[in-house]
Amino acid sequence: MKTQNIFLIFASILFLFSCESEFESSVEDNEVYRTGEADFSNYVSLGNSLTAGFADNALYIESQQNSYPNILAQQFSLVGGGEFTQPLMNDNVGGLLVNGNPLPGFGPRLVLSTQSGSPFPAPLDGTPSTDIGNIVQGPINNLGVPGAKSFHLGLNGYGNINNVGTLANPYFVRFASSPEASVIEDAVAQGPSFFTLWIGNNDVLSYATSGGTGVDQTGNPDPASYGSTDITDPNVFAGVFTSYVEALTTTATGGVVYNIPDVTTIPFFTTVPRNAVPLDAQTAGLLNQQLALYNQQLLPGLVQFGILTPEQAAQRQIVFQEGQNYVTLTDESLIDISGILQGPPFNLDPVTANTFGQIRQATDEDLIPLTASGNIGNIVNNDPTLITGVTVPLGDESVLTVNEQMIINTARNAYNATIQSVAQAYGLAFVDVNQVLQQSQSGIPFDAGVLTSDFITGGAFSLDAVHLTPRGYALVANETIKAINETYGSNLPMVNLGDYRTIVTSDNSL
Amino acid sequence: MTKSFLTIVLISFAMSQAFSQGYRVSLQGNQALGMGHTGVAVVNNAETAFFNPAGLVYLEDKLNVSAGAYGIFSSTKWQNTDTGQFSEVEDNVSTPFYLYASYKVNEWLTAGIASYTPFGSRVEWEKDWAGSHLVNDIELAAIFVQPMLSVKLSEHFSIGGGPIFATGNVNFNRNINRTLTDENGVRSNVTIDDSGVTNWGWSAGFMFTPTEKLRVGFHYRSLIDLNAEGGEAVFANIPNSQLVPVANGTTTFDATLPLPAEFTLGLSYQVNEKLLVAFDFNRAMWEEYDALVIEFGDPGIPASVNQRNYKNSSNYRFGLQYKAMEKLTLRGGYYYSESPVRSGYFAPETPRNDSQGYTAGLSFNVSEKLSIDASFLYLRFDEVDESYDFYFENGVAVPFEGTYKTTTFIPGIGISYKL
Known part of the structure; x- marks a missing residue:
């Protein structure tokens, strides 16, 4: 009896000393950072491919995991941010299927391959497996839709599979809450407490990447009449942009808007020499x-x-x-x-x-x-x-001629003026992406080197020369965090750019 | 009765607050651990075979056997408040053991045999955590087997020692760098594995007993280099690309891990019939561990050079033993252990800063011949801001920084038998 008691006591003493380590102030237990005035519990992101995490000419699981909204959500979780759901693709190949058949124009991602003899981007040798008929169940926090222009976010039927090829976007088909729902409706329905909105890039970019074959629709208030490579009327942009912010701020305690960078800063236009x-x-x-x-x-x-x-x-x-x-x-x-x-x-x-x-x-201006x-x-x-x-x-x-560049910049500057004034009017955080990309021309230092916008070697841009690498998206996330901290009095930590990869090399390519 | 026992245990625990320094694991006897892992001048049971072979000859019985094991429950957390990253070691339960026996040949000579696990480390961080370019997980273990002789040169002075046969194994996995992945985003990594690496060493000591109550002991254990030659290195999830200098597959590796020499100087004093106090000073020659250099069999793969630059370090140990009852002996102890890791060399494979060990233990005599020995150790590390500054990317040093906090809790159980 006595022996038993002794061992019982001994065992209970052992039990008293739980061996869990505890920091004086623990990051994991939300004891380090200040939330400030904004509430990050239910964050929704709206935008285009840049928001979706598009990279290397495709959307794929790993690129989505490194989207700037996902990086932000990770940091928000340190101050009470909730679960952040993304409409993850089915694979790391990229590309889309419709009814089991490849959707033309939506093929596998690019990798840096030496198959051709020297390192060059080539499509990954893989079979896309993401069928747009498989609807991802919401609510979806990251509502970034690759290819979306400003007015598309308010477009009903933009996610209707029957409209693919006309007004629908196959990426939104995958996760629209109903075929007729618009992106902004799906965002507002979640009652977001915080949002980011980066839209308008494609309103000029599709014109630019097509070499200016589209039409400048300035003065035409009807986006339904626009072609896919046309420039959106700045008044149309101002109208829809303001209405989105208005709708989102009915529930949101805060948000971030981003301006549209100069297309001439992206390697898609700066890589090929004019005297080639x-x-x-x-x-x-x-x-x-x-x-x-x-x-x-x-x-x-x-x-x-x-x-x-x-x-x-x-x-x-x-x-x-x-x-x-x-x-x-x-x-x-x-x-x-x-x-x-x-x-x-x-x-x-x-x-x-x-x-x-x-x-x-050509001249040096082309x-x-x-x-x-x-x-x-x-x-x-x-x-x-x-x-x-x-x-x-x-x-x-x-060729994107000087004249075409001027047309683009006139529209872009008008969009940016709208974005900045809306940010001011609604007290939102504002990220000057244009300035950040200008800086990346000369280089942005990080712990193991310098991030630049040089094609392939610079680290910021993915192999499609338009979208960013995970490291580039991490840079956007950091700039966002800076803006949030300034606007809302929080002290969220920035991520370490060196922890995020640049381009992927692989000889498993076509 | 029970109540007073509890009080005593709690007091002895409070008085005391011994385990790991580098990858040295100081868990070589439950009776000794209860007393803050003192023992170079203590003659209690066969554990003396480890602490000081010179003491074995003072054991009165013809045959003494001690055996036991520990369960290490340790929690290490890391966080970086600049980035908001955090991680923790998920699983590092390991089970050091010991087995000692002595046989009294005559009044002047005792023979002994010892088998113990003085070195080991098991650290398993969350896979692909922020420091995974330095280590994902490591498991390191060495078993020593040592025959010995203990000789009484005079009534007051004895010597003892013997050769040590060491056998070790290592398994270590880390990611190639901070960002390289295959096409599916799986981090490229390398695992090195070798087992049955053997080498020889020795240990010797003396014990001086000027009076019946006072003992002074000294013990030295030699350096043993574990030279892994032709171990297996497996590269995995490397992208299939001519632009990457390594490819998936298996090659060999060579590396040397030193198991450093140490000496212990200590004394024990029998205050009265019931109470014994002990003090040990221990110093480990960690300077030997300058760098972990892993050379690969494939000449195309550059050697992995990991700066360690350890320093020699000391341990201060105090213990007391109280014969509470005929059948029950209680023990308590404390030790302070200096870490051999210098600031700026704090690699997460052995996240050890200075620590304080609080120990308690008891022996229950089941019979004249057999006792059950139990001990526990609570090892406390201060929260520490540290960095490892010798990781390079494209020739640029990229320190791995953060705050570490470790708490370790080690219960042990064993038996002692005498005939």
């Missing part, structure tokens, strides 16, 4: 000989007739030299002289006249989209005299 064509002395000389008539007779003649000013004629001069040469291109903003050239005294044949109609050489890089220098129709970017000018879709 190498020529030897002999070829250059031969070409100059062939162009002598155009440069020395046609252009001066047009000036003489008062059709072109001397400056306009100079702009159209095409001269090659040994070494790197500026590409030739068709510029729609130039006066079309093809008709005049067919008449007297020039009397050119229609084919030659059309070639010279709106042609010039931007060449990454997607055009593969064509430059290629021989057309097996005719060695037809070289793209030299004797065959690049088309409108292959």
Whole structure:
């Protein structure tokens, strides 16, 4: 009996000393950071591909896990933030299926592959398995929809599978609460206590990445009439943007809005050099000989007739030299002289006249989209005299001209003015993404180096040259946290950029 | 009766607050651990085979056997308030054991044999935690087997010692760096594994007994280098890319882990028939552990050099033993253990700063011949802000920083038998 008692006591003493370690103030137990005036318990994010976590030309599980809203939600959880649900894809391949068949234009993600001999982005060799008919059950906190423009967030039927190919977006089909629901309705229905809204990029970006083939719809108040690569009317943007914030702030105690960065800061437009064509002395000389008539007779003649000013004629001069040469291109903003050239005294044949109609050489102000890089220098129709970017000018879709950049910036600046004034009016945190990307041109230091916007090597941009890497999204998250702390008096910690990856290398590619 | 016992145990616990320094695990006897792991000048039972072979010859019985084991329950947490990251060691239960026996040949000579586990570490962080580029998990264990002789040179002076055969094994996994993954986002990692690594060492000591009540002891245990040669290194979840210098698969590795020398100097004093007090000073020669260098069999894979730069460190141990009843002996103790880890070298594979050990224990004599020995140790580490500054990415040092807090609780049970 006595022995038993002794061991019982001994055992209970052992039990008294639980061996759990406890910090004086524990991060895990929400004892370190201040919430401030905002309530992070129910956070909803709205936006486009950048908000969804899109990267490498696709959406895939790991890219979603590194979306800036997900990174934010992780930090919010340190001050009472709740569960953050994302409409996760089915795989890490990316790409979409509809009724089991591949949806054209939505293929696997890009990886950095050496299959072609040198490192270059190539699609991952994998089969997409995310069928848009499999609806993800909500409520969904991350309502970022790749491809969405500002007015799409309020569009009913944007998630209706029957509208895919017309007004619906296959990504929103996956998680719309009902076929007719709009993104903003699904957000408001959750009664968010906090929100982020980053929208408007695609309102100019689709025009930019298409090389400016779309139409500037400024002045047209009906987005239903817009084409996919058109620029949204700034008044339409202002109307929808304000209405979204108004709707969200009925329940939200706070929120963050982001402005639209300058498209010329992204590697999609800064990677391909304007003087991408190498020529030897002999070829250059031969070409100059062939162009002598155009440069020395046609252009001066047009000036003489008062059709072109001397400056306009100079702009159209095409001269090659040994070494790197500026590409030739068709510029729609130039006066079309093809008709005049067919008449007297020039009397050119229609084919030659059309070639010279709106042609010039690129300058350092032009931007060449990454997607055009593969064509430059290629021989057309097996005719060695037809070289793209030299004797065959690049088309409108292959160049973002100075004029097109100005059109973009006019609209963008109008959107940004709206965003900033709405932020002020509603007391929201504001992230100047434009400035951040400008900084990344020169480099943003982190613990193991410098993050830049250089394609492939810079670390901020993914392999599609438009969307960000996890490290780039972490940078956006940190800028957001800074803005939140300033606006709402919280002291949320920023994440360590070095903990987030850049691009993925793999030779398992197509 | 029961009540007064409880009081005594609580008091002895309060008086005291011994386990781990680097990867040295000081758990070599339940009777000794109850007394703050003192023993270089204590002659109680066969545990003396570990603490000081010179003392074995003073055991009065023909045959003495002690055996026991411990359960280590340890919690280590890490957090970084700059980033809000936190993690904890998920599982580090391990079970050190000991087995000692002595046989009295004659009045002047006793032979003994000992088997014990003086080195070991088991740390399993949450997979892919913030420090996973340094360690995900490590398991390290060494078993020593030591035959010995104990010789009484005079009534007051004895010596003892013997060769040590050591066998060890190691299993260590870490991620390749902070960000490399395969296409599915699974972190690229490497595991090294080797077992049955053996080497020889020795230990020797003396014991001086000037009066019946006072004993002074000294014991030295030599350095044993565990040289892993041709162990297995497995690279996993490496992306299939010519741009990555390593590929998935198995190669070999070589590495040396020193099990450092230590000496202990101590005394014990029999205050009266019931009460014994003991003090040990122990110093471990950790300076030997300069860097953990892992060289891979594949010449294309650069060696992994992990700076350690440990320093020699001391332990101060106090213990007392009280024969409460014919059948019951109570023990209490305290020790202070300096960590061999220097500031800036605080790697999460052995997250050990200075610690204080509070110990208590008892022996219950089931019969004349057999007693049950129980002990427990509460090991307290202060919360510490530390960093490991020798991890490099693209030639840039990227310190791994944070706050660590460890609490360890170790119950032990064993038996002592004499004939």
